[in-house]
Amino acid sequence: MSFILGFLASIGRTVLAGLAAIGRIALFAADTISQLARPPFYFREFLHALVQIGWLSLPVVGMTALFTGGALALQIYAGGARFNAETVVPSIVAIGLTRELGPVLGGLMVAARVASSIAAEIGTMKVTEQIDALTTLSTNPMKYLTLPRVLAATLAVPVLVGVGDVLGIMGGFLVGVGRLDFGAATYLHNTIDFLETWDVVSGLIKGAAFGFIVALMGCYYGMNSGRGAQGVGRATKSAVVAASVLILASNYLLTELFFAS
Amino acid sequence: MIELHNVHKAFGSNRVLRGVNLTIPSATSLVIIGGSGTGKSVALKCILGLVRPDSGTITLDGQDVTRGDRDAFLARFGMLFQGGALFDSLPVWQNVAFRLLRGSLKRPLPEAREIAIEKLRRVGLKPDVADKFPAELSGGMQKRVGLARAIAAEPEIIFFDEPTTGLDPIMAGVINDLIREIVTEMGATAMTITHDMTSVRAIADNVAMLHDGVIKWTGPVSEMDHSGDPYLDQFIHGRAEGPIEAVR
Numbered sequence: 001m002s003f004i005l006g007f008l009a010s011i012g013r014t015v016l017a018g019l020a021a022i023g024r025i026a027l028f029a030a031d032t033i034s035q036l037a038r039p040p041f042y043f044r045e046f047l048h049a050l051v052q053i054g055w056l057s058l059p060v061v062g063m064t065a066l067f068t069g070g071a072l073a074l075q076i077y078a079g080g081a082r083f084n085a086e087t088v089v090p091s092i093v094a095i096g097l098t099r100e101l102g103p104v105l106g107g108l109m110v111a112a113r114v115a116s117s118i119a120a121e122i123g124t125m126k127v128t129e130q131i132d133a134l135t136t137l138s139t140n141p142m143k144y145l146t147l148p149r150v151l152a153a154t155l156a157v158p159v160l161v162g163v164g165d166v167l168g169i170m171g172g173f174l175v176g177v178g179r180l181d182f183g184a185a186t187y188l189h190n191t192i193d194f195l196e197t198w199d200v201v202s203g204l205i206k207g208a209a210f211g212f213i214v215a216l217m218g219c220y221y222g223m224n225s226g227r228g229a230q231g232v233g234r235a236t237k238s239a240v241v242a243a244s245v246l247i248l249a250s251n252y253l254l255t256e257l258f259f260a261s
Numbered sequence: 262m263i264e265l266h267n268v269h270k271a272f273g274s275n276r277v278l279r280g281v282n283l284t285i286p287s288a289t290s291l292v293i294i295g296g297s298g299t300g301k302s303v304a305l306k307c308i309l310g311l312v313r314p315d316s317g318t319i320t321l322d323g324q325d326v327t328r329g330d331r332d333a334f335l336a337r338f339g340m341l342f343q344g345g346a347l348f349d350s351l352p353v354w355q356n357v358a359f360r361l362l363r364g365s366l367k368r369p370l371p372e373a374r375e376i377a378i379e380k381l382r383r384v385g386l387k388p389d390v391a392d393k394f395p396a397e398l399s400g401g402m403q404k405r406v407g408l409a410r411a412i413a414a415e416p417e418i419i420f421f422d423e424p425t426t427g428l429d430p431i432m433a434g435v436i437n438d439l440i441r442e443i444v445t446e447m448g449a450t451a452m453t454i455t456h457d458m459t460s461v462r463a464i465a466d467n468v469a470m471l472h473d474g475v476i477k478w479t480g481p482v483s484e485m486d487h488s489g490d491p492y493l494d495q496f497i498h499g500r501a502e503g504p505i506e507a508v509r
Contacts, residue, residue: 040363125348132311133346137360137410138335 028220035140035147045148053114053149053215054156058163060113061106065164068101069093069171077180089180090187091194093172098199099259102165104251107210110157111243115218118149119239122222123232131223146219150212157211158204165203202258209254210247217243262287263308263418263450268317269474270303277303278314279474285467287322287417290444290451292461292482294496295471296505301454302343304471305420308452309338321418332365339411339449343423345403347395353406354391357381360414380409384439401432408436412443419444421453425460437463458497461485470496472505 072093080086122145125131134141169191176182217239225235263285270278277300285291293301306312308319310326319326326334347356357377361368368376378388384405395403404424411419421440425433437460444451444464453464461468462482469479470493478490485497495503 042363128344129342129346130348132306133340133342133348135311136309136335136338136340138332138364138366139359 024224025216025220028223029216031142032146032150032216032219035143036151038143040143042144042148045144046152049149049152050156052117053110053153053211054159057110057113057156057160060109061160061164062167064105064109065097065102065168066171068105069097069168069173070175071171072096072101072168073172073175073180077176086180087190089176089182090172090190093176094169094191094195095199097168097172098165098195098203100203100251100255102168103161103203103206103210104247106161106164106207107157107214107247107251108244110153110160110211111214111217111240111247114153115214115239115243116236118215118218119222119225119236120232122219123225123235126223126225127227127232141223146216146223149219150215153211153215154208155211157214158207161203161207162200165200198258202254205258206251206254209250213246213250214243217246262322263452264318264320265304265308266318266320268304268307268319269315270300270307270312271315277474278307278317281317281471281474281476283469283476283479285450285452287450288448289466290441290453290464291467291469292453292455292465293469293471294455294458294461296496297456299471300474301471302422305422305452305454309335309340309420336360336366336414337417339414339416339419341404341407341411341419341421341424343426345395345400345407347403347406347410349395352392352394353381353398354378356395356406357391357409357413359410366414376413377409380413381406383412383443384409385435401428401435404428404432404436405439408439408443412447415447416449418450418452419447421451421455421464423455423457424453425455425457430459433457433460434463440464458499461497472496 073089076089076092077086080088122131125145131141131145134144173184173187173191176187177184221235221239221242225231265281265283268278268281269276281300281304283304293304295301303312307314308326310331313327321334321337347353348359351359354374354377355362357380358373360366361373361376362370374391378391381388381390386402386405386409390398390402390406395406398406408424411421424436424440428436440451440453441464443449451464453460455461455464465482467479468482468485470477470490472492477492478488480488485493488494491504494500495505
């Protein structure tokens with residue numbers, strides 16, 4: 001009997017801890033957004049974050065999209081051949097990339113690169129008392145550290161996704177024309193004809209949501225980092241895991257919202 | 262004048278402050294001593310609002326520190342952190358002039374830089390240090406940059422958290438002299454936390470001994486050696502035997 005009670009109590013504790021964490025993250029997000037309405041805005045910090053998150057993530061997101069586009073073309077060709085539907089390769093590559101793979105893979109790559117770096121940087125600042133120093137210097141850490149990063153990621157990731165879409169389609173094009181014997185003009189024609197504006201826009205909106213999640217998780221876990229190298233390491237790991245899971249979960253919810261009819 | 266009245270603070274089951282009563286008169290230098298983990302830094306952070314006390318009141322010139330304009334309140338303070346707490350991503354001069362580059366004390370860039378270089382000179386650092394990054398400096402230099410940052414906006418009240426920890430005796434002496442000079446010259450109110458008895462004698466007008474979450478003894482530094490308080494005696498003479506348990 002006591003074993004069953006203990007088991008139920010541990011489930012209860014886990015659920016309560018999970019709900020408390022969701023509550024804390026929601027309050028942190030609300031606090032971050034509310035900083036937008038209150039001056040000052042640290043423009044230099046924002047520009048710095050834009051370069052760090054956007055510009056410096058371009059190679060990794062671009063390479064991911066390029067290779068994914070190529071692999072996707074090969075897979076769709078092989079699968080489509082079973083139904084004599086090889087001609088769908090250009091349109092499925094374009095739709096698959098812009099709606100799903102571009103934003104999700106781009107978001108995950110940014111999560112790996114940016115959430116970890118933000119959490120490690122802010123976590124180190126926390127354990128070396130730099131966050132306390134900011135406060136004593138009359139500077140709100142949420143305004144100085146969190147808001148510029150979250151805003152920069154929310155604006156930069158859709159741009160990265162857009163560039164990734166182009167490069168991914170190019171990857172499919174290169175494989176389609178070079179390996180699968182598509183004519184270049186036919187491939188491009190099929191890509192453009194079947195791609196709708198909403199396919200691209202929905203992916204960019206997802207990118208903005210994923211950018212927000214990535215930077216928010218990096219900042220949240222950094223600000224709540226434990227002491228020492230172990231604390232910072234744990235914060236970094238938690239930021240990447242939480243950002244990745246939230247990206248995948250919110251991707252499903254957004255897909256349901258945008259495309260379920 | 263800063264006054265702490267019956268301040269309590271616990272972290273979970275660990276009751277760090279158990280009713281701290283302390284008065285720091287204006288333009289005097291108080292040093293708080295006590296063993297590691299006795300709550301000295303917590304008391305200091307409670308005054309600055311970095312940690313919220315569970316109960317009790319803290320007043321600055323009669324005003325409750327938890328009320329009123331927070332920016333205006335913090336503008337009256339400077340703080341030297343134990344590890345310097347310099348911002349890695351900024352060059353030294355921007356660290357020193359941090360407060361002068363933003364907020365209500367904002368100055369034009371050239372003026373802020375000039376003030377930063379003057380404050381660096383004040384703590385014995387050459388102007389060529391200004392454009393270096395904190396990681397390029399030794400521990401002693403970082404401490405001095407932290408000191409320059411603490412005094413850059415000429416605050417009325419300066420807190421020093423273990424200013425000589427990790428420094429060699431000569432550098433510790435330099436920092437002690439600088440603190441004493443700055444406090445005397447600026448007429449500032451100073452509160453210092455340290456374990457270093459040489460620092461206590463160099464910096465303090467008054468001393469307070471914190472143990473078991475309460476102030477065990479407080480008085481002028483000149484009376485410290487003849488207090489008759491067994492806790493203070495054990496601490497200042499560094500004896501393993503006495504009322505303070507060596508293992509905490």
